[in-house]
Amino acid sequence: xxxxxxxxxxxxxxxxxxxxxxxxxxxxxxxxxxxxxxxxxxxxxxxxxxxxxxxxxxxxxxxxxxxxxxxxxxxxxxxxxxxxxxxxxxxxxxxxxxxxxxxxxxxxxxxxxxxxxxxxxxxxxxxxxxxxxxxxxxxxxxxxxxxxxxxxxxxxxxxxxxxxxxxxxxxxxxxxxxxxxxxxxxxxxxxxxxxxxxxxxxxxxxxxxxxxxxxxxxxxxxxxxxxxxxxxxxxxxxxxxxxxxxxxxxxxxxxxxxxxxxxxxxxxxxxxxxxxxxxxxxxxxxxxxxxxxxxxxxxxxxxxxxxxxxxxxxxxxxxxxxxxxxxxxxxxxxxxxxxxxxxxxxxxxxxxxxxxxxxxxxxxxxxxxxxxxxxxxxxxxxxxxxxxxxxxxxxxxxxxxxxxxxxxxxxxxxxxxxxxxxxxxxxxxxxxxxxxxxxxxxxxxxxxxxxxxxxxxxxxxxxxxxxxxxxxxxxxxxxxxxxxxxxxxxxxxxxxxxxxxxxxxxxxxxxxxxxxxxxxxxxxxxxxxxxxxx
Amino acid sequence: xxxxxxxxxxxxxxxxxxxxxxxxxxxxxxxxxxxxxxxxxxxxxxxxxxxxxxxxxxxxxxxxxxxxxxxxxxxxxxxxxxxxxxxxxxxxxxxxxxxxxxxxxxxxxxxxxxxxxxxxxxxxxxxxxxxxxxxxxxxxxxxxxxxxxxxxxxxxxxxxxxxxxxxxxxx
Numbered sequence: 001x002x003x004x005x006x007x008x009x010x011x012x013x014x015x016x017x018x019x020x021x022x023x024x025x026x027x028x029x030x031x032x033x034x035x036x037x038x039x040x041x042x043x044x045x046x047x048x049x050x051x052x053x054x055x056x057x058x059x060x061x062x063x064x065x066x067x068x069x070x071x072x073x074x075x076x077x078x079x080x081x082x083x084x085x086x087x088x089x090x091x092x093x094x095x096x097x098x099x100x101x102x103x104x105x106x107x108x109x110x111x112x113x114x115x116x117x118x119x120x121x122x123x124x125x126x127x128x129x130x131x132x133x134x135x136x137x138x139x140x141x142x143x144x145x146x147x148x149x150x151x152x153x154x155x156x157x158x159x160x161x162x163x164x165x166x167x168x169x170x171x172x173x174x175x176x177x178x179x180x181x182x183x184x185x186x187x188x189x190x191x192x193x194x195x196x197x198x199x200x201x202x203x204x205x206x207x208x209x210x211x212x213x214x215x216x217x218x219x220x221x222x223x224x225x226x227x228x229x230x231x232x233x234x235x236x237x238x239x240x241x242x243x244x245x246x247x248x249x250x251x252x253x254x255x256x257x258x259x260x261x262x263x264x265x266x267x268x269x270x271x272x273x274x275x276x277x278x279x280x281x282x283x284x285x286x287x288x289x290x291x292x293x294x295x296x297x298x299x300x301x302x303x304x305x306x307x308x309x310x311x312x313x314x315x316x317x318x319x320x321x322x323x324x325x326x327x328x329x330x331x332x333x334x335x336x337x338x339x340x341x342x343x344x345x346x347x348x349x350x351x352x353x354x355x356x357x358x359x360x361x362x363x364x365x366x367x368x369x370x371x372x373x374x375x376x377x378x379x380x381x382x383x384x385x386x387x388x389x390x391x392x393x394x395x396x397x398x399x400x401x402x403x404x405x406x407x408x409x410x411x412x413x414x415x416x417x418x419x420x421x422x423x424x425x426x427x428x429x430x431x432x433x434x435x436x437x438x439x440x441x442x443x444x445x446x447x448x449x450x451x452x453x454x455x456x457x458x459x460x461x462x463x464x465x466x467x468x469x470x471x472x473x474x475x476x477x478x479x480x481x482x483x484x485x486x487x488x489x490x491x492x493x494x495x496x497x498x499x500x501x502x503x504x505x506x507x508x509x510x511x512x513x514x515x516x517x518x519x520x521x522x523x524x525x526x527x528x529x530x531x532x533x534x
Numbered sequence: 535x536x537x538x539x540x541x542x543x544x545x546x547x548x549x550x551x552x553x554x555x556x557x558x559x560x561x562x563x564x565x566x567x568x569x570x571x572x573x574x575x576x577x578x579x580x581x582x583x584x585x586x587x588x589x590x591x592x593x594x595x596x597x598x599x600x601x602x603x604x605x606x607x608x609x610x611x612x613x614x615x616x617x618x619x620x621x622x623x624x625x626x627x628x629x630x631x632x633x634x635x636x637x638x639x640x641x642x643x644x645x646x647x648x649x650x651x652x653x654x655x656x657x658x659x660x661x662x663x664x665x666x667x668x669x670x671x672x673x674x675x676x677x678x679x680x681x682x683x684x685x686x687x688x689x690x691x692x693x694x695x696x697x698x699x700x701x702x703x704x705x
Contacts, residue, residue: 046553055643
């Protein structure tokens with residue numbers, strides 16, 4: 001073939017495979033692709049495309065050779081003397097065996113250390129790589145983002161402690177805390193490996209979160225797949241939407257979480273959002289100050305304030321009326337509940353509902369269970385356990401006997417209470433390595449309780465700080481959010497609207513901010529999915 | 535086969551599987567999707583895999599089918615007919631069976647990149663490593679989009695010719 005024909009073929013191949021060709025050129029490409037030699041050139045071009053990212057990355061580390069004064073001619077002369085990869089070729093098979101045994105070897109130093117995106121005390125300056133063998137801790141007050149030269153990123157939760165292993169390769173150890181990772185596809189001979197005290201995650205090129213304490217690890221994969229390996233050598237391939245846990249006792253896949261879609265930030269300077277549906281519209285009660293709350297529409301636009309009506313409301317829609325129950329606080333706890341009822345959200349009738357004669361309470365939540373009304377009170381007592389009030393007419397509430405309670409001996413802080421198909425569902429706050437997370441328990445009789453096998457059912461992430469499309473907040477409103485711990489998850493408000501479960505949850509400190517999520521099915525389905533039948 | 539064996543096999547042949555999928559899809563992101571789906575299918579079906587069947591054929595077949603499915607779903611079209619895809623797949627499988635190491639090609643590629651000017655190499659880095667759009671590269675380099683696109687085409691052609699001229703790389 002003439003050189004000009006070859007050049008024409010190559011141009012045609014590049015234009016077509018890069019998506020730049022005209023229909024006529026594509027037609028010519030199809031005609032030429034009957035020729036095996038043309039197909040081979042296509043294949044070579046494509047193989048180069050698959051190798052280019054790695055070659056370019058490696059070429060970054062070789063740039064100093066040129067900048068040190070070596071001409072291209074000298075490089076051409078020098079190269080046959082020593083080719084870094086070809087020298088290692090005989091060792092590749094051995095390296096893969098070592099890899100399988102858990103020992104790490106890489107041929108590409110220099111591309112395996114991340115840099116800080118924003119400066120933080122105790123870390124190398126932004127733009128400078130971390131040092132191997134060093135242990136670093138993220139600040140207590142904010143998360144920290146690291147970027148690798150290949151574009152992979154790690155977002156460390158506040159206070160997370162991590163070390164970059166002294167052996168070569170992208171290998172690091174999560175000592176305590178949590179991280180979110182977005183990992184670019186890695187070369188076959190250099191996987192990305194994260195270790196914890198009890199497990200190892202070998203990353204293929206994907207997005208996931210990994211959290212670890214002294215004796216446990218939890219992995220959640222959002223895209224792609226991660227090979228999770230226990231110290232005892234057990235392995236699990238964890239795919240998208242799956243999770244796995246490892247501790248000193250067990251190593252197992254966690255049941256698939258319901259597919260809750262995070263939508264983003266919807267309210268700033270707000271400590272709680274309580275959604276409800278009335279006359280086919282979604283409304284929100286927003287707690288923006290220690291006393292009082294605001295009634296808002298679905299977009300968060302104010303309809304009216306309840307400045308003196310009590311604080312931290314819960315809501316019940318029943319028989320064409322909206323009932324807002326709120327608490328009157330004295331110091332750091334409440335002793336009294338009030339109720340405001342309306343048939344049109346304009347005229348409200350308020351009255352006292354209940355007065356506590358004992359230690360008082362903090363949060364509360366009301367639900368209708370069959371033909372009676374039940375209120376859950378978060379007792380102002382150590383660990384904030386739950387007790388219950390009942391009423392047959394919504395007029396007079398009386399405390400239920402002491403055996404009707406949830407007092408598990410650890411921090412509980414119940415704050416949302418629902419009834420569905422003969423079961424009470426209670427949302428409470430449980431531990432998360434980087435803060436607090438949402439847990440769920442249920443009971444048929446308010447005496448014996450069952451925790452969801454999928455606990456924690458909801459955890460905050462840095463994604464919750466992204467503004468939901470269509471909402472607008474100025475820099476003054478957003479500034480405190482960037483300073484807050486985004487991993488605390490303290491309150492949840494939930495309702496069903498037009499067949500979809502709408503979830504509003506609080507993150508950050510006080511007042512913090514509200515983010516929204518949705519589950520694309522009815523509320524009952526959501527609750528039942530968290531207690532799967534064996 | 536264990537999950538680890540499947541993953542190791544997949545990673546060993548990832549470059550060729552990527553080439554197969556990208557020939558069909560001509561889109562980096564869709565190709566990555568196709569490979570992820572291929573891996574998951576390999577893992578899900580590993581217990582029903584008949585060990586008497588060649589593993590490479592099985593993996594390439596899955597990759598091709600996944601890529602063609604994505605072509606349909608995303609309303610794209612493949613430039614190759616069934617017969618051409620069969621030839622391409624067989625060449626890739628033969629290379630893999632003969633143990634032809636992509637590292638030799640990678641080595642040649644690195645060498646040819648080192649011959650480029652730092653500016654041109656930076657352009658290649660932006661386009662093929664950082665996956666920046668032509669518009670973004672145009673903005674950062676001060677060249678027009680047409681100029682960037684033409685230059686990248688020239689550089690790819692130059693790179694291809696350079697690789698072919700390396701010892702042992704002639705087709």
